[in-house]
Amino acid sequence: MSETQVKKTVCMWCHDHCKVAVYVRDGQLIKVEEDREHPRSAVLKPTVRACPRARAAAEWFYHPDRLRYPLKRLGERGEGKWQRIPWEQALDEIAQKLAEIKRDYGAEAIATSSGTYRTHDEYRRRFFNLLGSPNCIGQGHICWGVNNMISSAMTGMSCNAVTPRPGITKCILLIGTNPGQGERGSWHTILDTKNSGAKLIVIDPRYTEPAQWADIWLQLRPGTDCALLMGMINIIINEGLYDKEFVEKWCHGFDKLAERARDYPPEKVAEITWVPAKKIKEAARMYTTNKPATSFNYMGLEQLANVVEALHARFILPAITGNIDARGGDIGRPPTTQYVSESEVELEGKLPPEQKRKQLGIDQFRLLSLAGYDLIQENVERVWGRRMSQAHHCFAHAPTGFRAMLTGKPYPVKALITLANNPMVTMPNAKLVYRALKSLDLYVVADYWLTPSAELADYVLPSASWLERPCISTACDTAGFVDSGEAPLPAVKEGKYERRTDYEFWRGLGIRLGQEEYWPWKTLEEAYDYRLAPLGYTLKGFMAKTSGHASIGLGYQKQEKVGFATPTGKIELYSTILEKLGYDPLPRYHEPPESPIGSPELAKEYPLILTTGGRFLPMYHSEHRQIDSLRKQYPEPIAQINPQTAAELGIEDGDWIWIETPRGRIRQKCQYFKGIVPEVVHAQHGWWFPELPGEEPWLHGVWESNINIVTDDDPEHCNQISGGWPLRALLCKVYKVKQY
Numbered sequence: 001m002s003e004t005q006v007k008k009t010v011c012m013w014c015h016d017h018c019k020v021a022v023y024v025r026d027g028q029l030i031k032v033e034e035d036r037e038h039p040r041s042a043v044l045k046p047t048v049r050a051c052p053r054a055r056a057a058a059e060w061f062y063h064p065d066r067l068r069y070p071l072k073r074l075g076e077r078g079e080g081k082w083q084r085i086p087w088e089q090a091l092d093e094i095a096q097k098l099a100e101i102k103r104d105y106g107a108e109a110i111a112t113s114s115g116t117y118r119t120h121d122e123y124r125r126r127f128f129n130l131l132g133s134p135n136c137i138g139q140g141h142i143c144w145g146v147n148n149m150i151s152s153a154m155t156g157m158s159c160n161a162v163t164p165r166p167g168i169t170k171c172i173l174l175i176g177t178n179p180g181q182g183e184r185g186s187w188h189t190i191l192d193t194k195n196s197g198a199k200l201i202v203i204d205p206r207y208t209e210p211a212q213w214a215d216i217w218l219q220l221r222p223g224t225d226c227a228l229l230m231g232m233i234n235i236i237i238n239e240g241l242y243d244k245e246f247v248e249k250w251c252h253g254f255d256k257l258a259e260r261a262r263d264y265p266p267e268k269v270a271e272i273t274w275v276p277a278k279k280i281k282e283a284a285r286m287y288t289t290n291k292p293a294t295s296f297n298y299m300g301l302e303q304l305a306n307v308v309e310a311l312h313a314r315f316i317l318p319a320i321t322g323n324i325d326a327r328g329g330d331i332g333r334p335p336t337t338q339y340v341s342e343s344e345v346e347l348e349g350k351l352p353p354e355q356k357r358k359q360l361g362i363d364q365f366r367l368l369s370l371a372g373y374d375l376i377q378e379n380v381e382r383v384w385g386r387r388m389s390q391a392h393h394c395f396a397h398a399p400t401g402f403r404a405m406l407t408g409k410p411y412p413v414k415a416l417i418t419l420a421n422n423p424m425v426t427m428p429n430a431k432l433v434y435r436a437l438k439s440l441d442l443y444v445v446a447d448y449w450l451t452p453s454a455e456l457a458d459y460v461l462p463s464a465s466w467l468e469r470p471c472i473s474t475a476c477d478t479a480g481f482v483d484s485g486e487a488p489l490p491a492v493k494e495g496k497y498e499r500r501t502d503y504e505f506w507r508g509l510g511i512r513l514g515q516e517e518y519w520p521w522k523t524l525e526e527a528y529d530y531r532l533a534p535l536g537y538t539l540k541g542f543m544a545k546t547s548g549h550a551s552i553g554l555g556y557q558k559q560e561k562v563g564f565a566t567p568t569g570k571i572e573l574y575s576t577i578l579e580k581l582g583y584d585p586l587p588r589y590h591e592p593p594e595s596p597i598g599s600p601e602l603a604k605e606y607p608l609i610l611t612t613g614g615r616f617l618p619m620y621h622s623e624h625r626q627i628d629s630l631r632k633q634y635p636e637p638i639a640q641i642n643p644q645t646a647a648e649l650g651i652e653d654g655d656w657i658w659i660e661t662p663r664g665r666i667r668q669k670c671q672y673f674k675g676i677v678p679e680v681v682h683a684q685h686g687w688w689f690p691e692l693p694g695e696e697p698w699l700h701g702v703w704e705s706n707i708n709i710v711t712d713d714d715p716e717h718c719n720q721i722s723g724g725w726p727l728r729a730l731l732c733k734v735y736k737v738k739q740y
């Protein structure tokens with residue numbers, strides 16, 4: 001009998017980034033379990049054991065549709081005809097085309113698109129900074145990036161983590177997040193804290209698992225978070241519930257905030273948000289009188305047109321109550337300094353200033369651009385000695401980028417490299433994305449599967465997954481911990497497949513484009529040896545000595561030693577950074593661009609509020625639809641509607657319905673759901689059908705049920721400070737799909 005090997009690494013299938021043990025026998029993947037030696041094993045055990053994706057790991061890994069070799073397009077784009085070619089040829093040809101485009105149009109004509117935090121994007125940035133292009137498009141505008149930017153503008157640290165401490169934290173405020181479906185690990189910690197006596201307040205238009213556990217559930221109208229939070233701030237100030245000592249010592253602009261908050265009396269806020277004034281008062285009092293309190297927001301808030309203002313208000317709450325960086329409160333995360341950080345790997349200084357200024361969207365949406373990044377990070381660097389990584393903070397603006405591909409304005413964008421992203425399914429207004437991708441001179445996709453986006457490419461490259469590559473996971477380049485692992489399985493198996501790590505892909509292009517001296521490490525493992533050297537380890541040594549985990553320790557109340565890394569050295573309630581960028585330095589509520597109140601004419605035709613993208617297990621965005629055991633658990637896309645509304649429209653539970661917005665229509669299956677008010681519809685995102693043909697017009701059914709066919713990416717409707725596009729508060733109508 002051969003021996004089973006246990007290889008420890010980090011699962012990158014979702015943001016929980018669980019530390020796992022991968023069981024391998026005779027070179028075959030057997031199963032994935034939790035890493036029992038990890039300090040968080042009490043949370044890891046129920047998370048990994050109950051995780052449908054981890055259980056299906058072998059089915060995923062050996063799936064016949066996984067990409068094995070580089071493919072080059074034959075025939076027209078989207079015809080579904082491919083030729084297998086060697087890696088070296090693929091990289092040679094792509095690099096040559098990139099060099100031509102750079103010569104003819106400038107480096108800025110080459111862009112890349114990324115998805116959520118799944119791979120080692122510090123090397124993508126390194127490649128682009130050395131290439132001279134500022135155009136890294138991504139999902140950061142509507143996920144994490146904006147949170148990181150506003151929290152670091154206000155406090156000089158990232159404050160986006162869920163940091164409840166069982167037995168210490170007395171209140172948890174969850175805003176627009178459903179970790180019950182999205183991040184089970186965090187949810188276990190929240191429940192442990194709740195069970196140790198903490199109060200739970202949940203702000204969500206839907207009756208989710210957290211809402212069921214909540215002491216107070218605020219069921220707001222989608223898109224109105226900023227008003228609700230400003231209402232809570234109004235009550236806290238009026239009733240003197242704020243932490244006067246902390247505010248006096250550590251907050252900048254309290255008086256101006258108090259003046260602004262006067263615009264949000266509870267009765268007015270109740271009218272805007274549909275949450276009774278009494279409940280808003282109760283929530284404000286519960287949050288302030290149970291200290292320390294921790295707060296956490298996620299996509300319910302980050303995907304609103306009013307996002308920056310809402311996030312600003314959301315961070316004011318813990319600031320004026322003395323909960324920022326308090327033990328058991330909202331722990332701030334400064335940049336990593338103990339080992340070579342992602343920002344150092346990125347070499348952001350290599351991008352010439354005149355190229356920075358060309359970043360797509362930089363003039364209109366300055367906060368999330370390189371301009372905002374520099375302004376914020378100057379302070380972070382002054383206090384902490386390092387910057388935070390670009391990959392988690394600033395992005396070229398996707399809707400502006402896709403328009404540039406189509407129109408050549410403000411300048412031509414001719415090539416796009418999509419790596420770890422499925423823009424045809426996860427970017428807004430997919431019809432425009434489609435036309436933009438088709439108009440390119442060169443489109444390259446690196447992925448695990450032939451996704452609808454990959455079907456439109458000239459070259460498709462097979463990427464090594466987390467099961468085939470080493471890993472360091474570092475909490476978004478902020479201090480806290482290092483979790484790491486060696487590759488459990490090889491990326492290349494003679495005669496079976498030849499995959500490469502994303503690192504090798506960027507390096508392969510880099511050395512062909514004159515960047516040799518900056519890519520001394522042949523493999524990702526060697527690159528990690530370099531990064532861990534300040535800790536005194538190689539990756540192998542680190543695994544042997546620490547079993548792949550080192551806690552660096554964040555500490556709390558760090559301001560007592562160094563102040564806050566902002567221009568005033570305090571938490572900026574009144575943001576001098578926003579002011580300097582030419583924006584309102586205090587939060588203000590604006591109606592969503594599409595809403596019954598903001599656009600009543602449009603609402604006559606599209607009377608219902610549409611919110612999209614609530615998470616559901618076992619799927620992860622557009623992934624896992626081809627894994628049979630997972631698809632059986634969730635075979636079809638679901639739209640939730642209040643039974644009263646559905647009945648009025650003659651729709652029965654389980655009927656297929658059209659969901660239509662001014663951008664078009666798609667179909668999902670109606671689910672009667674009493675936990676949503678009659679005026680609101682919730683549609684899932686991420687749907688395509690790998691089982692349908694890949695060639696056009698099918699593109700694996702991407703036009704059928706993909707909600708991003710109908711979402712809005714109009715730059716004028718995006719948040720005017722960050723550029724975030726609205727995914728959670730739109731208008732729609734729904735009606736039954738006729739059956740013949």
Ligand SMILES: Nc1nc2c(c(=O)[nH]1)N[C@H]1C(S)=C(S)[C@@H](COP(=O)(O)OP(=O)(O)OC[C@H]3O[C@@H](n4cnc5c(=O)[nH]c(N)nc54)[C@H](O)[C@@H]3O)O[C@H]1N2
Pocket residue numbers: 114115116117118119139142143299303419420421422423425426427446447448449451463464465466502612613614620621622623685686707708711727
């Ligand atoms: N309407 C609507 N749209 C949304 C959302 C919503 O709520 N509503 N949510 C948004 C959010 S928050 C996000 S973060 C985005 C997510 O957007 P994406 O990140 O584009 O979503 P995924 O479906 O995970 O696509 C990732 C693709 O990369 C591949 N992949 C995964 N890991 C790797 C890797 O390590 N290397 C390589 N080379 N490929 C990899 C996968 O196979 C998949 O095809 O979607 C956004 N889109």
Ligand SMILES: Nc1nc2c(c(=O)[nH]1)N[C@H]1C(S)=C(S)[C@@H](COP(=O)(O)OP(=O)(O)OC[C@H]3O[C@@H](n4cnc5c(=O)[nH]c(N)nc54)[C@H](O)[C@@H]3O)O[C@H]1N2
Pocket residue numbers: 014015116143175176177178179181182183203204205206208221222223224225298299300301304611612613614615616617618619620621622728729
């Ligand atoms: N299973 C699964 N897990 C995932 C993912 C996945 O695709 N599938 N994606 C991962 C990624 S990249 C992310 S960013 C996270 C996101 O994780 P979360 O943000 O926690 O999850 P969501 O379900 O997208 O949204 C949270 C809640 O926002 C509510 N909501 C909708 N509109 C509004 C509004 O206007 N205001 C407020 N306050 N709430 C609103 C929804 O009803 C929903 O319950 O999940 C991660 N985990």
Ligand code: SF4
Pocket residue numbers: 011012013014015016017018020047048051052053054184185
């Ligand atoms: S919850 Fe599951 S998919 Fe997510 S990191 Fe953990 S094991 Fe992987």
Ligand SMILES: [Mo]
Pocket residue numbers: 116139142143
């Ligand atoms: Mo996300």
